[in-house]
Every structure is written in C-alpha cells, then in structure tokens.
Amino acid sequence: MNTALNSQEGLHVGLAWNNSFAHLGTDFYAPLAPQPLPAPYWVGRSTTVAQTLGLDPAALGSQELLEALSGNRPISGTQTLASVYSGHQFGVWAGQLGDGRAILLGETSGQEVQLKGAGLTPFSRMGDGRAVLRSSIREFLCSEAMHGLGIPTSRALCVTGSDAPVRREEMETAAVVTRVAPSFIRFGHFEHFCHHDQHGQLKILADYVIDRFYPQCRTDNSLVGGNPYAALLQAVTERTATMVALWQSVGFCHGVMNTDNMSILGLTIDYGPFQFLDVYDPGHICNHSDTQGRYAFYKQPNVAYWNLLCLGQALMPLIEKQELAMAALEHFKTAFPQALAQRMAMKLGFAQSHDKHQRLTEDVLRLLVEGRVDYTIFWRRLSLWARERRTDDSSVRDLFMDASGIDPWLLHYSELLAQQPQGLAADLMLKTNPKFVLRNHLGELAIQAAKTKDFTLVHQLLQVLERPFDEHPAFESFAAFPPDWAGGIAISCSS
Numbered sequence: 001m002n003t004a005l006n007s008q009e010g011l012h013v014g015l016a017w018n019n020s021f022a023h024l025g026t027d028f029y030a031p032l033a034p035q036p037l038p039a040p041y042w043v044g045r046s047t048t049v050a051q052t053l054g055l056d057p058a059a060l061g062s063q064e065l066l067e068a069l070s071g072n073r074p075i076s077g078t079q080t081l082a083s084v085y086s087g088h089q090f091g092v093w094a095g096q097l098g099d100g101r102a103i104l105l106g107e108t109s110g111q112e113v114q115l116k117g118a119g120l121t122p123f124s125r126m127g128d129g130r131a132v133l134r135s136s137i138r139e140f141l142c143s144e145a146m147h148g149l150g151i152p153t154s155r156a157l158c159v160t161g162s163d164a165p166v167r168r169e170e171m172e173t174a175a176v177v178t179r180v181a182p183s184f185i186r187f188g189h190f191e192h193f194c195h196h197d198q199h200g201q202l203k204i205l206a207d208y209v210i211d212r213f214y215p216q217c218r219t220d221n222s223l224v225g226g227n228p229y230a231a232l233l234q235a236v237t238e239r240t241a242t243m244v245a246l247w248q249s250v251g252f253c254h255g256v257m258n259t260d261n262m263s264i265l266g267l268t269i270d271y272g273p274f275q276f277l278d279v280y281d282p283g284h285i286c287n288h289s290d291t292q293g294r295y296a297f298y299k300q301p302n303v304a305y306w307n308l309l310c311l312g313q314a315l316m317p318l319i320e321k322q323e324l325a326m327a328a329l330e331h332f333k334t335a336f337p338q339a340l341a342q343r344m345a346m347k348l349g350f351a352q353s354h355d356k357h358q359r360l361t362e363d364v365l366r367l368l369v370e371g372r373v374d375y376t377i378f379w380r381r382l383s384l385w386a387r388e389r390r391t392d393d394s395s396v397r398d399l400f401m402d403a404s405g406i407d408p409w410l411l412h413y414s415e416l417l418a419q420q421p422q423g424l425a426a427d428l429m430l431k432t433n434p435k436f437v438l439r440n441h442l443g444e445l446a447i448q449a450a451k452t453k454d455f456t457l458v459h460q461l462l463q464v465l466e467r468p469f470d471e472h473p474a475f476e477s478f479a480a481f482p483p484d485w486a487g488g489i490a491i492s493c494s495s
C-alpha cells in the first residue's frame with residue numbers, strides 16, 4: 001500500500017480540486033494512493049462526462065491521463081483516500097466494509113472522482129483491491145445508459161485496462177473505472193458511525209451531507225417537525241423512492257441492494273450483477289449469488305424501504321424522537337407508488353396519472369407476464385403503434401402467442417388514447433420508452449470483443465445508450481430480441 005503521494009509532483013490536468021470530503025478528517029477515511037497498474041490502455045471513454053467535469057475531452061486521448069487514471073501517476077491538487085463504511089449485506093449486519101478497491105481522487109466541478117479497482121486499501125478485507133475488465137465495462141456502459149434514460153446514477157468517465165492477471169472464478173485481467181458522482185456517501189457510512197457509538201462523527205457526516213446537498217432540511221420548517229436530521233431522512237426517502245420507481249419502470253434489476261450500495265443522494269451506484277429484464281418476469285433474480293431471491297426484481301421497492309429503515313435507525317441518535325423518523329420514512333409509501341404510477345402513465349402516453357391508467361397498466365403487465373413478452377420491445381412497439389394508429393398494424397399483438405388478452409386491451413387503450421391529440425401521446429411515449437437498454441447479451445458481446453482488444457462495440461454501445469430514445473438506424477441489432485444464449489449468462493457478485 002502506498003502512502004499519499006505529494007500532490008505537488010502530480011500531473012496538471014487543468015481542473016480545480018476542492019476535496020471537501022478530505023476535510024472531514026481521518027475518522028472518515030484512510031489517506032492513500034492508488035496502486036500502479038502495468039501498461040494500461042484505454043477501453044472506453046465518455047466525452048460527455050469529461051465535459052461535465054470541465055476536462056478537455058482531447059485529454060482523454062493522452063498518455064499522461066491514461067497513466068494517471070490507471071493509478072500510475074498522481075494528479076496535482078487531488079487528495080487520494082479510501083473511506084470507511086459498514087452495512088447490511090443480504091439482510092444481515094456485515095460490520096465494517098469500506099472502499100476496498102475504490103480510491104477517491106477528490107472533487108472537481110462539484111463532482112467526486114473515484115478510481116474503482118485501483119488497488120488495496122485498509123478496507124480490502126479478503127479482496128485484492130482490483131476490478132476485472134468484464135465488470136468494469138458493465139459499470140461504465142450501464143452508468144451512461146442509466147443517465148441516458150434519465151435515471152439518477154453515478155457516471156463513468158472511462159475504463160482503462162491492463163493485461164495484469166486477476167483471479168476470480170477463472171483468471172481474468174484488471175481494469176479501472178473512473179467514476180463520478182456529487183458524492184459516493186452511502187447509507188452504510190451512517191450505519192458505521194452509529195454502530196460504533198461515534199455520535200460526534202455521525203453528526204459531522206450528517207451536517208456535511210445536509211449543508212452540501214440538502215440545505216433545505218435546515219430552513220424548511222414544514223418538513224418533519226423542523227428537525228433537520230428527520231428532514232434529511234425524508235428527503236433521502238423521497239429520492240430513493242423516485243429512483244426505484246424509475247428502475248421498475250424500465251425493468252432494471254440492481255442485483256445487490258445492500259445498504260452499503262445505497263447512495264445518500266438517491267443515485268444508482270455500485271453496478272455489479274445488474275440486469276435489464278428481457279422478458280417481463282417480476283420474479284427475476286439477476287444475481288447468481290442471490291440464492292434466496294432477496295433482490296428479485298419485484299422486491300426492489302420493499303428492499304429500498306427496508307434499507308431506508310436501516311438509515312433511519314442509524315440517524316436515531318441525531319433525530320432522537322422515533323415518531324419523527326417514522327413520519328419521515330412514511331413518505332416512501334406515497335412517494336414510491338406516485339412516482340411509479342406517473343412513470344407508467346407516461347409510458348402509456350398520458351402526461352398525468354389517473355386511476356384508469358393504473359388499471360390499464362396492471363392489466364397489461366399481467367398480460368406481459370402471462371405471455372413472457374419482451375419488456376423493452378413491447379413498450380417501444382406500443383409507442384410506434386400509438387403514433388401510426390393503423391387498424392392493420394399487428395406489431396404489438398404479434399408479440400403474444402395468444403392474442404385473446406391483448407386484443408381487448410388494445411381496443412380499450414385506443415379508446416382512451418383517442419381522447420388525446422394525435423401525436424402528443426406518441427411523442428411522450430417515444431421519449432419515455434427506450435429503444436435501447438444495456439441487455440446482458442450486449443454487454444457480453446462487448447466484453448468478449450474487448451478481451452481481444454477490440455473496443456469497437458464498447459464505443460458503439462456507449463454512443464447508442466447515451467441517447468436510447470433515438471432511432472440509431474445503423475444499430476438496429478442492439479434493439480433486437482436477445483439471442484437464446486442470453487438466458488445462460490450467469491452474473492454473480494464476483495467482479
């Protein structure tokens with residue numbers, strides 16, 4: 001393990017670094033530098049994330065930045081560190097975890113920048129501090145795909161790879177994802193300090209999060225009794241509810257919703273064995289290691305609530321009154337269904353959700369389950385069908401082996417649609433129902449090619465997934481049904 005490198009000798013990348021997390025003090029982290037990665041090469045790069053950071057996209061081609069983002073060269077102005085957190089994994093208190101392989105460089109343009117897979121830290125436990133090429137490509141593409149879908153998420157600037165071997169179930173090679181978010185603080189950070197009765201540190205952390213991200217929690221007296229910590233819990237509850245509603249609406253299964261993987265900002269973070277549903281199967285378990293199905297697709301909202309309860313528990317020393325915490329958490333029970341109903345109404349082409357749309361949604365989801373229909377293709381075809389409104393258009397009913405359920409549904413739906421100005425509904429649908437999602441088999445194809453050092457697919461998928469509602473006629477195959485072998489891809493926690 002290296003000690004922190006002197007920032008004076010580092011590479012100047014033209015960014016101003018602020019590093020507010022480092023100012024919290026060493027109760028919250030261990031200062032240390034990334035571990036060098038031999039002979040790195042670029043695997044994928046996002047110009048839009050570079051622009052978000054204020055980084056000249058041309059720098060993403062430079063050898064210096066390649067070395068720096070692979071951990072081989074310090075960046076001037078950064079204060080590298082690994083933070084400590086704890087958490088509940090699969091419903092069980094797991095004790096201390098922490099950044100076992102992610103190293104925070106610092107904060108620039110209001111965004112923290114982390115190198116994931118950058119080597120051992122004091123929190124690596126049994127791990128090797130590394131990430132493999134396979135999971136790094138998945139995290140990179142999915143971060144940008146989620147952003148393209150309008151779902152709150154950490155972003156990814158780039159992936160760099162190396163031929164350095166890394167042992168998982170089999171031998172693989174190492175990679176580093178440079179990921180970006182306003183903050184990587186998790187529910188587990190709060191659980192850590194509560195568990196150790198470090199209430200002073202707990203307050204410092206909560207005040208830091210409130211001051212930076214939720215200042216209204218101090219000023220808005222209408223929020224839970226004027227208690228800023230209960231107000232924080234309420235705000236995180238609402239953001240988490242919205243995030244999970246968006247997941248459910250696009251068929252995204254996170255796979256490892258442990259409390260250490262839950263962002264205090266309601267961002268999707270820590271991409272591991274995630275999956276976008278192919279056929280609509282609410283019971284789908286995307287994580288091969290999740291033998292009990294704790295994180296099955298349909299359970300995600302309940303798990304989010306359970307995780308929020310853990311956060312509420314961790315904040316109790318600051319909130320003090322249990323009824324305030326419960327009142328804050330109670331918001332989940334309205335925020336989640338409202339956000340989901342609103343999103344599903346939009347998928348159907350209605351700008352506002354009404355009870356009649358909810359019944360329409362429930363009915364069609366049941367038909368999708370019964371018919372084992374592809375989720376993304378169904379909604380996209382329905383959008384095109386709604387745009388044309390041609391009676392001889394059978395593209396939607398063709399998705400069902402037995403059309404006896406979908407035919408009357410389509411009839412009823414078209415009556416409701418007819419009450420809307422033509423074009424308006426379809427426009428909304430085509431902006432809500434993506435043509436492209438990062439299906440498992442697409443990620444897999446990009447990974448297999450990348451293993452032979454062909455990064456074309458990584459690049460093409462990034463281009464398409466950044467704008468998933470556009471048609472991209474040159475990439476029709478990315479919108480096709482998954483091949484038969486897609487069902488055989490097993491993705492576990494091991495990454």
Ligand code: AMP
Binds near residue numbers: 099101127256261495
């Ligand atoms: P995850 O399920 O990937 O979010 O990881 C859970 C915990 O294990 C976190 O504390 C990670 O930092 C740590 N971890 C996962 N993989 C590794 C690894 N290869 N080396 C060190 N720590 C790891």
Ligand code: MG
Binds near residue numbers: 260261
């Ligand atoms: Mg994690």
